[in-house]
Amino acid sequence: MSQILTIANLTITEAVRRRLLAAFLAITVVIVGLSAWGFDRLSHAQSLTSGESNIAVPQALILFLFMFSFVLALSASAIASPSISSEIESGVLLTVVARPIRRTEILLGKWLGLAVLLAGYAAGVCALEFAVVYWVSGFVPPSPFLVGVYLFAEGALLLTLSLALSTRIPAIAAGVVGVAAFGAGWLAGVVGTLGTGLNIAALRTVGDVGRFLLPTDGLWHAAIYYLQPSSLIVQHFAEGQRSDPFFAQGAPSWAYLLWVLCWLFILLLAAVTSLERREL
Amino acid sequence: MSPPNSAERPAVGRGETVAADAPVRLSEAGGAGLGSRSSVATASPAVHTVALHKRFGNTIAVKSLSMTVERGEVFGFLGPNGAGKTTVVKLLLGLSRPSGGEALVLGAPLGDLETRRQIGYLPELFRFQPLLTAREVIRLHCRLLGRPKTAWTQDANEALHTVGLLERADDRVGTFSKGMQQRLGLGVALLGTPALVVLDEPTSALDPVGRHDVREIIRNLRERGSTVFLNTHLLEEAQHVCDRVAVIDKGTAIATGSLGELLGHHSRVRLKVEGLGPNWWSGLGRFGRWHREDEWTIVEDIDPKRVADLVGELVRLGGRVEAVVPEQQSLEARFLELLSER
Incomplete structure (x- = not known):
């Protein structure tokens, strides 16, 4: 375990010195600052009734966090994809693997270090954004903590996927595949939602399979569910909007969450096996 | 060492x-x-x-x-x-x-x-x-x-x-x-x-x-x-x-x-010998391969242990040995030789 922590510590130190945290912080301040202005305008708009405003603010928050989930996914893929492949190409990894450390410990250490960075980023943005929204509009999501957890989990899945790819393919390819997979997963989710709304079984199946193969969209919808106030859910069903990709019908099932954990475990196992077997 | x-x-x-x-x-x-x-x-x-x-x-x-x-x-x-x-x-x-x-x-x-x-x-x-x-x-x-x-x-x-x-x-x-x-x-x-x-x-x-x-x-x-x-x-x-x-x-x-x-077995000796007749080395083939380079006589592939015997033999034949310079093949030469033999 101590070797895993050594590598995790090294990963975080290097990220900090690459000014990754500074970049995260700068982006966060900009996007939260802009959203604060937007939410203030929205919640104090003369053209909206208080009832409309109570629906509009959570909807805008969902859209904002969708944008943030994309930034988070992109960040996860960007920081994970070079972490193994670049070190193999440059030779940095050679001196480390020759020490009394298992390659499994190297990979898990890197995963842990990157996951801590990602969790910090997700927690920071969510806390700041929710505080700003509460400050300007008084709205608090039903479960802000779980929103943060699901957004982080979404990023962690992509981080794991990119890390696993990084054990075999160059950084840029791993990054592109990671982001493309995220986009494809989201698109499959939209197709599934359309299938549900229009009652087309084939499209619905695409969504179901997509959420099974890459559970990022499923986790995004879990985050949406914990962002939606009851007023929004009531209005949604009253208006019969069944094909809205920014609406979650219900909380994720335990079976689905179990599958997400299995998916994460399988991918980590694949990454570890791939690195263990790789010729250096 | x-x-x-x-x-x-x-x-x-x-x-x-x-x-x-x-x-x-x-x-x-x-x-x-x-x-x-x-x-x-x-x-x-x-x-x-x-x-x-x-x-x-x-x-x-x-x-x-x-x-x-x-x-x-x-x-x-x-x-x-x-x-x-x-x-x-x-x-x-x-x-x-x-x-x-x-x-x-x-x-x-x-x-x-x-x-x-x-x-x-x-x-x-x-x-x-x-x-x-x-x-x-x-x-x-x-x-x-x-x-x-x-x-x-x-x-x-x-x-x-x-x-x-x-x-x-x-x-x-x-x-x-x-x-x-x-x-x-x-x-x-x-x-x-x-x-x-x-x-x-x-x-x-x-x-x-x-x-x-x-x-x-x-x-x-x-x-x-x-x-x-x-x-x-x-x-x-x-x-x-x-x-x-x-x-x-x-x-x-x-x-x-x-x-x-x-x-070791590829060492050679460079000799300067006076007082012997022409082709004096022709009877000394048992020590190694011989050839001339200007005033020097070169003995190739000589066993280093036999250099003293060779000098003794030259003196016995009436030669005046002015210089004996043992030389060893460089590692580079030996290395190239090994590779070329393959």
């Missing part, structure tokens, strides 16, 4: 040592099976391979390599570019898996985690975390080695002092030149008093001063009892510091032995 150019050793032909090692099963090395690690670890050679084989697709990188590196010696692993030297190093360190054969390093199977604690390694491609300082890199390796935290500062200072980087200890590695990074790599390899130090082309980026320093470091390692496995294509480097060498080409060891063994 015997002088590298000693001519008193028996001649060794191509691959003779290899053949002598071949029948030994690794599990029998040191008289004990792999199960009794401690007895093997102390009694076994630093490196022992039997028919080690490595294939990448259709390319054979290492072909039935058998060799033994004894503890405490500086062993030169020589070969042209692409001969398979680095592949062998990677196999020995467990960075790559053999396609066949067996090997023990410090008495343990390849890739043994605990054994790595006793191995220092400077890779051919030496790169370190560019955002860490030299001191932090050393401390990282102290941590990976499991050195007690109280020793990290002293370890770092000693290692950096040895390789001449103490003044740059707190500078980031990314600002270092290639030569400085190679020095740092050497410092990292020396941490923890390793029993075996594997140096893969350790002077490739160094200036003459740096090369001299590396030779000194290698000699110091030998004095303290460490084994040095020196992988190089710089033959002069090997000739300066190695006790024994193996020449590898196309993945196969083509000659193994001490430098004396490798070069």
Whole structure:
């Protein structure tokens, strides 16, 4: 375990010195600052009734966090994809693997270090954004903590996927595949939602399979569910909007969450096996 | 240590040592099976391979390599570019898996985690975390080695002092030149008093001063009892510091032995003799092959032990021997000769 922590510590130190945290912080301040202005305008708009405003603010928050989930996914893929492949190409990894450390410990250490960075980023943005929204509009999501957890989990899945790819393919390819997979997963989710709304079984199946193969969209919808106030859910069903990709019908099932954990475990196992077997 | 150019050793032909090692099963090395690690670890050679084989697709990188590196010696692993030297190093360190054969390093199977604690390694491609300082890199390796935290500062200072980087200890590695990074790599390899130090082309980026320093470091390692496995294509480097060498080409060891063994039977003598008639050497063919170069007479392939007999014979014949200059074939010449014979 101590070797895993050594590598995790090294990963975080290097990220900090690459000014990754500074970049995260700068982006966060900009996007939260802009959203604060937007939410203030929205919640104090003369053209909206208080009832409309109570629906509009959570909807805008969902859209904002969708944008943030994309930034988070992109960040996860960007920081994970070079972490193994670049070190193999440059030779940095050679001196480390020759020490009394298992390659499994190297990979898990890197995963842990990157996951801590990602969790910090997700927690920071969510806390700041929710505080700003509460400050300007008084709205608090039903479960802000779980929103943060699901957004982080979404990023962690992509981080794991990119890390696993990084054990075999160059950084840029791993990054592109990671982001493309995220986009494809989201698109499959939209197709599934359309299938549900229009009652087309084939499209619905695409969504179901997509959420099974890459559970990022499923986790995004879990985050949406914990962002939606009851007023929004009531209005949604009253208006019969069944094909809205920014609406979650219900909380994720335990079976689905179990599958997400299995998916994460399988991918980590694949990454570890791939690195263990790789010729250096 | 015997002088590298000693001519008193028996001649060794191509691959003779290899053949002598071949029948030994690794599990029998040191008289004990792999199960009794401690007895093997102390009694076994630093490196022992039997028919080690490595294939990448259709390319054979290492072909039935058998060799033994004894503890405490500086062993030169020589070969042209692409001969398979680095592949062998990677196999020995467990960075790559053999396609066949067996090997023990410090008495343990390849890739043994605990054994790595006793191995220092400077890779051919030496790169370190560019955002860490030299001191932090050393401390990282102290941590990976499991050195007690109280020793990290002293370890770092000693290692950096040895390789001449103490003044740059707190500078980031990314600002270092290639030569400085190679020095740092050497410092990292020396941490923890390793029993075996594997140096893969350790002077490739160094200036003459740096090369001299590396030779000194290698000699110091030998004095303290460490084994040095020196992988190089710089033959002069090997000739300066190695006790024994193996020449590898196309993945196969083509000659193994001490430098004396490798070069000894190929020594020659340059003579200046007066007072004898023309073609006086025609009756002395038993000492070696003869030819003239201006006023000098050259005897090729003479056994160094017989030089005194030759001089005695010339004096007996009435010759005045003005000069006897024993010459030994350079390692480079011998190396090229070995390669051309294949």
